[in-house]
Amino acid sequence: MTASPQDAAKSDSEFLKATNYSGFRVEGGWKPIIMVRGDGMQLEDEQGRKYLDFSSQPSAVNLGHNNxxxxxxxxxxxxxxxxxxxxxxxxxxxxxxxxxxxxxxxxxxxxxxxxxxxxxxxxxxxxxxxxxxxxxxxxxxxxxxxxxxxxxxxxxxxxxxxxxxxxxxxxxxxxxxxxxxxxxxxxxxxxxxxxxxxxxxxxxxxxxxxxxxxxxxxxxxxxxxxxxxxxxxxxxxxxxxxxxxxxxxxxxxxxxxxxxxxxxxxxxxxxxxxxxxxxxxxxxxxxxxxxxxxxxxxxxxxxxxxxxxxxxxxxxxxxxxxxxxxxxxxxxxDDLIPRAKEMGTYLGKRLEELKSRHRSVGDVRGLGMLWALELVKNRKTKEPFDTPQDYLAGKTLMVSKVASKMMSMGIFVYTGVVSHLIISPPLIVNMEQLDRCLGVLDQALAVSDGEADPEGQS
Ligand SMILES: Cc1ncc(COP(=O)(O)O)c(C=O)c1O
The missing domain is CATH 3.40.640.10 (Type I PLP-dependent aspartate aminotransferase-like (Major domain))
Incomplete structure (x- = not known):
């Protein structure tokens, strides 16, 4: 079958959007980034942009891409x-x-x-x-x-x-x-x-x-x-x-x-x-x-x-x-698993530090190489930014806004349903990469802080 003239005019991303399902979303909101290469912690898209993958796609490529x-x-x-x-x-x-x-x-x-x-x-x-x-x-x-x-x-x-x-x-x-x-x-x-x-x-x-x-x-x-x-x-x-x-x-x-x-x-x-x-x-x-x-x-x-x-x-x-x-x-x-435990202790401490500086971080939880930040509009009342109904209706969630900001700075994290940013890197992550992720997260949390209730500091 030959491509229709309409299909031929589309970018690969638009073509996929028009012809494939993504899943667990209102499909109209899907704008696929075309990935072309993976190597260890890194993914590369068709524009040659590189991302450190702190999601493990999600929590799956525990040994990095293209092991x-x-x-x-x-x-x-x-x-x-x-x-x-x-x-x-x-x-x-x-x-x-x-x-x-x-x-x-x-x-x-x-x-x-x-x-x-x-x-x-x-x-x-x-x-x-x-x-x-x-x-x-x-x-x-x-x-x-x-x-x-x-x-x-x-x-x-x-x-x-x-x-x-x-x-x-x-x-x-x-x-x-x-x-x-x-x-x-x-x-x-x-x-x-x-x-x-x-x-x-x-x-x-x-x-x-x-x-x-x-x-x-x-x-x-x-x-x-x-x-x-x-x-x-x-x-x-x-x-x-x-x-x-x-x-x-x-x-x-x-x-x-x-x-x-x-x-x-x-x-x-x-x-x-x-x-x-x-x-x-x-x-x-x-x-x-x-x-x-x-x-x-x-x-x-x-x-x-x-x-x-x-x-x-x-x-x-x-x-x-x-x-x-x-x-x-x-x-x-290389004892990757005990190493994940040790690095998890460090990651947890650093995330707690972020919580102390960002009013939109309600809770930090995790162990090993599996951590989440729960974002809230008001830390005193624990009022969330979004609800399950918002998620099902296809609203752009606060966690997605923060994750998008991080992606624009070369770090990919994934978002939980509905108020959690999940940090779940491959176990091969090194300290320098971990620190880079934390630095980017620190900057990106300005997005949620900006919409959090200033009266809600606890
Ligand atoms: C705890 C748990 N159980 C089951 C599944 C479903 O696995 P799959 O997506 O491979 O069907 C997932 C996927 O994320 C999961 O996290």
Missing amino acids: KHIMNAIKAQADKLAYVGVGFGTDVRVEFTKRLQQVVPENLVKFNFGNSGSEANEAAVKMVRTYFAREGRTKIITRYNSYHGWTAAATQLTGGPRRMATETTGAFPGIVHVPDPYCYRCPFGLKYPECNVACVEFFDYAIKNEGNVGAVMVEPVTGASGVVVPPKEYLPRLREITEENDVLLIADEVLTGWGRTGEWFGVDNWGVKPDMLTTAKGISGGQFPLAMTATNGAIAEFFEKNWFPLSGTFSAHPLGMAAGIAAIEEYQK
Whole structure:
């Protein structure tokens, strides 16, 4: 098909805008920047402009863009055996599985592979419901302030505005949401530690009152919905509550896995062993679509005698397996993960300093290489600049204005839904780059400070 004269006259960006969807936005507001090259921390656009990527696209290219070791592994595997279906084994699948056994919590003994985080969570839902089918335990509890993906079950698992909007296309049944460990805006109006971590105790209440719960799914640290780090008692107590109630605990580590929080997996920060763990993004250093749902021994044993309800054409794709092996080697090399933890302490301190100087910064949260600034119009009242309804209506959010300003100065950060700027660089970031990002952020916060209420200083 030849391009129409109208198409030929368009820039590449206009052409894409007219012919492709971007997603999770009112599409009219999409103005794609055409990227042509990636290298380590850097992205380059078609105009030759260079950006340091402090988003990791988002929280996926944990080892930087075009990681050479992973690229070479994919190329070598493509030359040898590019693809074979999931019913066959491959030598790279054997090797990747052995490497996984070294890094995932040791109670997770059997793995299913897919292509995206949404699929990994979709798979977890199907497994839980099959596992508990005889008892009729179909319900899954997740939290309001969460993101678990875009497919049918994963959207419903999601707690925030992205679920609200999609429910108009038909809600996926049997998912129940509970309040979050969001201390800055405690849903119970309490203060830590006097609260006795009421948010985690609420799981016990919800499980008992719902009656037919099969599993609880949480992001160990809430990711795109605001980088909410729970109090230290939270996850260990959630593990106890789920065990006491004979309910499975699923850790959604799509974003928090692979060193992002300064440990291999988010749960490792608290020594918690979930019954299932889902992950994607950093599993291949974000260089190939790959995801995993890992299960404990009891679930694995159950499916020895019962029909396993899912499989995909591209599950355990050999190129993904090769990418996964190379990614693990890269994480292990140069102790990138402990380094992320150390640099995270520095980043957190510097962000707190920024908060003390910028009246629009309401809260700073994070750990490892995953941090967020929550921007507010009024620090005393915590009034936000924008609401979920503004986001769904396609309004340009304050966080987007600040991120655009940063982009114009060569730093790319991403924006959470709806008031968070998220700083989530590849783990290979160096101190000089980190300082440059902080300098640019310092300048760009003038945009939100300018619209913040001067009376709102706390
Ligand atoms: C915690 C979490 N779960 C699930 C997903 C969905 O993953 P994917 O976009 O690969 O489908 C994401 C994506 O950002 C995520 O952050």
